[in-house]
Amino acid sequence: MFISLFGAVESGFIYAIMALGVYLTFRVLDFPDLTVEGSFVTGASVAAFSIVQGIPPIVATVLALFAGFIAGCITGLLHTKGKINSLLSGILMMTALYSINLRIMDQPTLSLLNETTIFDQLKAAWANTGIDAALNGLLGAVGLEKFPATWSILIVMVIVAFIIKFLTDYYLKTEVGLATRAIGDNKKMIRSLSANTDNLIIVGVGISNSFVALAGALIAQLGGFSDVNMGLGLIVIGLASIIIGEALFGTKTVVRATLAVILGAVIYRIIVTLALRVDFLETGDMKLITAVIVVIALVTPKIVQGRREKMRRAQKRQQLKAGGEGRA
Amino acid sequence: MLKLKHISVTFNEGTPDEKKALKDIHLELEKGDFVTVIGSNGAGKSTLMNVISGALYPDVGDVLINGKQVVDLPEYKRSKYIGRVFQDPMAGTAPSMTIEENLAMAYSRNKKRRLTPGVTKQRREWFREQLKTLNLGLEDRLNAKVGLLSGGERQALSLLMSTFTTPDILLLDEHTAALDPSRAELITNLTKKVVEESELTTLMVTHNMQQALDLGNRLIMMDKGQIIFEAHGEDKQKLTIQDLMNEFQRIRGTQFGDDRAVLM
Numbered sequence: 001m002f003i004s005l006f007g008a009v010e011s012g013f014i015y016a017i018m019a020l021g022v023y024l025t026f027r028v029l030d031f032p033d034l035t036v037e038g039s040f041v042t043g044a045s046v047a048a049f050s051i052v053q054g055i056p057p058i059v060a061t062v063l064a065l066f067a068g069f070i071a072g073c074i075t076g077l078l079h080t081k082g083k084i085n086s087l088l089s090g091i092l093m094m095t096a097l098y099s100i101n102l103r104i105m106d107q108p109t110l111s112l113l114n115e116t117t118i119f120d121q122l123k124a125a126w127a128n129t130g131i132d133a134a135l136n137g138l139l140g141a142v143g144l145e146k147f148p149a150t151w152s153i154l155i156v157m158v159i160v161a162f163i164i165k166f167l168t169d170y171y172l173k174t175e176v177g178l179a180t181r182a183i184g185d186n187k188k189m190i191r192s193l194s195a196n197t198d199n200l201i202i203v204g205v206g207i208s209n210s211f212v213a214l215a216g217a218l219i220a221q222l223g224g225f226s227d228v229n230m231g232l233g234l235i236v237i238g239l240a241s242i243i244i245g246e247a248l249f250g251t252k253t254v255v256r257a258t259l260a261v262i263l264g265a266v267i268y269r270i271i272v273t274l275a276l277r278v279d280f281l282e283t284g285d286m287k288l289i290t291a292v293i294v295v296i297a298l299v300t301p302k303i304v305q306g307r308r309e310k311m312r313r314a315q316k317r318q319q320l321k322a323g324g325e326g327r328a
Numbered sequence: 329m330l331k332l333k334h335i336s337v338t339f340n341e342g343t344p345d346e347k348k349a350l351k352d353i354h355l356e357l358e359k360g361d362f363v364t365v366i367g368s369n370g371a372g373k374s375t376l377m378n379v380i381s382g383a384l385y386p387d388v389g390d391v392l393i394n395g396k397q398v399v400d401l402p403e404y405k406r407s408k409y410i411g412r413v414f415q416d417p418m419a420g421t422a423p424s425m426t427i428e429e430n431l432a433m434a435y436s437r438n439k440k441r442r443l444t445p446g447v448t449k450q451r452r453e454w455f456r457e458q459l460k461t462l463n464l465g466l467e468d469r470l471n472a473k474v475g476l477l478s479g480g481e482r483q484a485l486s487l488l489m490s491t492f493t494t495p496d497i498l499l500l501d502e503h504t505a506a507l508d509p510s511r512a513e514l515i516t517n518l519t520k521k522v523v524e525e526s527e528l529t530t531l532m533v534t535h536n537m538q539q540a541l542d543l544g545n546r547l548i549m550m551d552k553g554q555i556i557f558e559a560h561g562e563d564k565q566k567l568t569i570q571d572l573m574n575e576f577q578r579i580r581g582t583q584f585g586d587d588r589a590v591l592m
């Protein structure tokens with residue numbers, strides 16, 4: 001139980017990077033970008049292929065990030081210069097990427113089991129720090145018997161996710177970033193304030209997909225393979241993370257919202273892990289569970305609000321009635 | 329400062345809905361001119377503003393700013409020279425961003441946007457000073473989201489945002505029309521103050537004839553896509569609402585006659 005939760009949190013922080021990308025398009029740019037389902041796999045494929053070719057894993061991971069950036073920029077171009085509807089631009093790009101990803105890998109699945117990944121290197125470098133022993137000692141002290149194989153991945157992924165969060169926060173507060181945020185908020189206004197909205201959208205969607213591809217590259221190295229279908233349903237997972245995070249932690253400022261997205265992604269992973277422990281649920285049900293989570297998260301606030309409104313009106317009527325009788 | 333030559337705009341050309349919104353408009357503004365624009369609904373006033381700002385390209389004609397041809401420049405490039413306030417108080421600000429963030433975006437209007445923080449300590453102080461001139465207490469709410477402000481407050485902020493970088497041209501399109509009378513008066517007074525202090529070259533569309541008479545050194549009246557009446561300086565000072573009504577009646581009458589003549 002603890003080990004599977006540990007694994008959930010570990011991959012949760014990687015998926016958090018993907019969720020930050022989805023946040024940039026869906027929330028900041030108000031651009032429902034489905035490229036994500038393809039660019040995640042592009043990241044995974046580029047990293048896997050490069051590693052198999054003998055390129056150092058860290059370089060392979062950076063290459064994946066750039067590949068995602070280019071894919072996102074093309075989606076942005078389709079939308080702004082090609083005047084294609086935003087949803088359709090993403091779908092077109094996602095579809096095109098499916099073929100491209102197959103070409104990159106030259107097969108539907110590319111295994112990394114016999115390769116040295118970034119995490120293998122990390123674990124090796126970590127081994128003689130003694131941090132694992134210390135942390136496991138703590139776990140032992142609270143009575144746990146099974147310990148995680150390594151803390152390095154969790155700790156480093158937390159750091160990476162937060163570095164990306166801080167970079168995002170910084171970007172969104174720069175002059176360029178403020179104009180980018182205004183696109184999703186009031187496009188007409190920011191154009192009248194001399195911002196080139198087309199370029200900002202192209203770069204914004206590019207950055208978003210570079211995050212997603214980075215997450216894809218890391219997940220591939222964590223799982224030991226890249227698969228052409230591993231992006232399926234990813235957009236809903238990203239949305240679920242954002243919605244859960246926002247509901248629990250709020251969106252008052254950008255700094256808060258990006259933190260919420262990260263935590264939302266981790267909590268989502270935990271929910272899925274717990275759900276899969278329920279006997280009658282299978283791995284294949286995950287997407288259904290995710291969709292249900294999103295639907296619940298979207299619908300509940302409206303129901304709660306509706307209830308409140310009803311109660312408020314009922315109270316008003318009561319008051320009026322009481323007041324009327326009082327006067328009579 | 330601003331020169332419009334032979335501007336024509338036709339919507340839905342070649343269809344039964346064809347509408348000639350502007351017909352061969354000529355207009356020249358000197359630096360510091362404050363022109364009020366009146367005219368019935370559908371006269372083409374907003375269309376004229378859109379042609380100047382670049383939100384709309386004319387079928388034919390030239391737009392010159394500071395002697396430079398800008399008719400082919402897209403809106404975002406032209407807005408380096410132009411400040412705008414729209415009729416809808418919601419249109420000129422970003423609701424989910426804070427007051428200081430909105431001001432920072434406007435501050436970058438005539439500069440290249442960079443990857444440096446939009447709100448700095450120094451700028452924040454300056455924003456505070458600027459907000460004080462509005463007398464609305466907004467200087468104490470720099471971190472409030474603009475969506476929380478009232479329509480009047482938002483419009484005052486929009487006005488500040490479009491003027492504090494002293495644009496070459498200020499375009500106001502019925503920017504007090506959506507406000508209640510007291511708020512409208514506040515915005516009118518602010519407009520007057522800022523235009524006079526910064527000597528902004530201004531075009532202000534208004535549906536309020538009294539306002540058109542009280543403000544500015546020039547007045548133009550539009551109808552059916554044309555400028556049908558103009559008054560400058562002293563002539564404008566002497567004008568009354570009755571004069572405007574008479575003028576309108578007179579010109580419209582003759583125009584009507586002309587149309588009929590063509591039809592026959």
Ligand SMILES: Nc1ncnc2c1ncn2[C@@H]1O[C@H](COP(=O)(O)OP(=O)(O)O)[C@@H](O)[C@H]1O
Nearest residue numbers: 339340347349368369370371372373374375376
């Ligand atoms: N985008 C458009 N498409 C078609 N017709 C338009 C469009 N914009 C304005 N018009 C028409 O052009 C004429 C002038 O409109 P407008 O400039 O908004 O008038 P005003 O601001 O003086 O009330 C009106 O008849 C209007 O219906």
Ligand SMILES: [Mg+2]
Nearest residue numbers: 373374375502
């Ligand atoms: Mg109008």
